[in-house]
Amino acid sequence: DGGITQSPKYLFRKEGQNVTLSCEQNLNHDAMYWYRQDPGQGLRLIYYSQIVNDFQKGDIAEGYSVSREKKESFPLTVTSAQKNPTAFYLCASSPDREETQYFGPGTRLLVL
């Protein structure tokens, strides 16, 4: 099956710990994105990458980091510097930056 996978579905973290969320796509898309969704809120862009080995900050990048070493993978690290990390994290990809975005199933992160 072609698509985007995110793991894990649920993730619990203790305060002060870094945690990495996985995002993999086999759609051969160039562009990938990370969004954060809070209850009653829209999607806010954390980071995006238009090509391998290149990425840019979105609107709320503070406390997050990413890498894009392979075309199919775009992991997101939530660092201890992120003050309010509990949220639903969505990864998306698109053939290029102008095209439709396809979303993964998301990871719900809960900080204990």
Next chain:
Amino acid sequence: GQQVMQIPQYQHVQEGEDFTTYCNSSTTLSNIQWYKQRPGGHPVFLIQLVKSGEVKKQKRLTFQFGEAKKNSSLHITATQTTDVGTYFCAGRGSGYSTLTFGKGTMLLVSP
């Protein structure tokens, strides 16, 4: 920065009633996309509008892009329980490479 406002935030209708959600941008858009997110799910692409005044239909759903390319609407005729979810608009400004999402309209349909 670019802002996209969406209203209403929430709407509860009886099955068979119509539903409309509106999206307004603070800047002129090059295009606008609409997504649907079912409860507990992830956003799924519905449609993209590019041209000024464009109207597109998908069965009971009608999408419009304003003449000034700063507003858009989604109208659902004769809602069904399967229409339940949150509908998001997402605009791309001229010269922007990213989408700005509205906060969404949550639709609840009672049988």
